[in-house]
Amino acid sequence: MNEPAKSLHIALPSDVDAVLALLDAHDYVADRRLATSVFLALRMGRPLFLEGEAGVGKTEIAKVLATALGKHLIRLQCYEGLDIASAVYEWNYPRQMIEIRLAEAGGGVERGQLAHDIFTTKFLLRRPLLEALSPHDGVAPVLLIDELDRTDEPFEAYLLEVLAEYQVTIPELGPIKAQTPPVVVITSNRTREIHDAIKRRCLYHWVGYPDALRELAIVRRKCPRAPESLAREIVAFTQRLRALDLFKAPGIAETLDWAEALVALDRVALDPQTVADTAGVLLKYQDDVGALTPEAAAKLVADVQAEGIRL
């Protein structure tokens, strides 16, 4: 980049270690594989496809990347029936109608010219995808396409053009291509399979549950008010909990919530009663809560306090 005007622009990290350091500086404790994927996505200009259970920090990485790279974050939350009108662009119909009425009242307007006039960028409402490809300030943003699995196949098919060419086509205006491609992060909770054609265009990374050391680092970083001994117990407990046969194991988000909850309750150590009382923070299915009987909880707590964090 030889344009001195873009003082906000932060240089892309030069290697994987730089990515790790960058993420770490913004309180995201990544493992090396994730950092490698992020590095490659930035270096190769490919979208990063993150799949994994809920609450393991998929969306967070896009937010952190935006902050760390000094870019805007543009978020497209997917839902069923998401269409071009709400994802890419929409014409401003009321304004167009007024324009037509004015032209007719004025008289003497040629129809072909009118059609040309009312389909200009003046009447275009820009939605997230279009905004990401042609940002108003000219700095390529971070585009987060969140929970892609919630939308349906037609939208996926539309994304193919966007992701492959970094361009969208508006019939009345022609193709609009990004000057500088945005950094694209796509997340999926895997409530259905995303089509191979999408994945093929992306760098794929499965975001798993963190190991004990990394989770401890995350808890220390994100919940500094928790005493060190309590943080260790919390991490050891959730790590053991994930080994049980649960319908939905707690993610990092639940661990952090739980740490906050225990701090709010002024606990400095785990005890079976507290675990039972706050099980709803960790487990979100009644079957799972039921499986964590007082005896099971007592045993887990005893194990945790006897052994500490298992490495």
Add this chain to the structure above:
Amino acid sequence: MTRAGPDISQLRSASPLLAPKGRLAENVVHFVRVLRHAGLPVGPARTLAALEALDAVGLDNRTDFRAALAAVLVSRHEHLPIFEQAFDLFWRNPRLLEKLVAALLPKVHGRGGERADESAIPARLAEAMLPPALPRDRLPETDRVDLDAAFTFSAREVLQHKDFESMTAAELAAVRVMLARLRLPLPQLPTRRMTPATRGHRVDLRATLRGAIGGAGALAPLRWRQRRRRSPPLVVLCDISGSMERYARMLLHFLHAITNDRDRVHVLLFGTQLTNITRHLRHRDVDVALARVTAAVSDWSGGTRIGGCLGEFNHAWSRRLLGQNAVVLLISDGLDADAGQGLAAQMERLHKSCRRLVWLNPLLRYEGFEARPAGIRAMLPHVDDFLPVHNLESLTDLAAALERPARRMRGAREHGSSTWR
């Protein structure tokens, strides 16, 4: 044979340049017929094109000869293996024909040899090379999707009601052809996506505005749109334990047909463990697809752990497959090696995770069927429909049953086991 290829003399008169080639034209015509019997859509025009192509490339080089025929006669990738095998058999090694006879023998004399993947030569090709002894008019040659047109009345009538388990190899082969044409219509559900419609409920502003500009006068006709409707995803869980094996093997043909008929169909097999075979079934050619399934599944005709397998499904697959209002077909006789242990809870979870749970049970054909076994008793309260699946007629009925709206009848059938029909 209802769709005979062109006669060789017709060909000669149509294409004078073929005349001096002697037996080559006859051989090509024969070869095209073989391919046609093997299921490739090659009509008389292709025969002429093939001869023209051979005329163009010459007969000096075998590779060119093969490539020329392939270029003209194959138009889909999945037909290529059939072409390759047929080419090898037909043009290279006449002795293989003897092996073909051997490959056909168990088909004619026994009931055990109907699996296509057991011999090196695909059964489909073997049948195409050596026409069966049956009169040709009994074999379905029609392209219509309608079952009724495929058979003479009496043959159809018998096959419709005959249990899969008591069929001979020839009957099974005939039924497999019919199964491959069966479709499973599911009621369409409204989605949140819109489509233009003349009698829609919402104004399509974009279309209206474009119309207003092109048209004359101040009045702009409103354009409308409505919700698009779409079939829900279908998830099939099929039991392949020993007691179900024969049905399962027949139903795989059916499942192959519906998997390739449309999108959003997922098929999983279970016995002692759960296997997702959706990708294997995706191959257009049923022989190749079923060979892949057989290779992928390790627990054919073993025991059944219904509860364990459903638990595994609920744990590992349900969130991935059951979104967006999926309909689940559970094909099982309900005879559980674990005597229904933990089954009720897993069935309840499965039932609550899907839009509709249909249980297809071949045992239901017996008049005096009673829900004695513990597995069946555990499963019954949690299904929306309980239907037989032992012959063609029951599969046709299934299509009709699925078109009816789902009735959630949780707990309604816990008593009175004799009123299940």
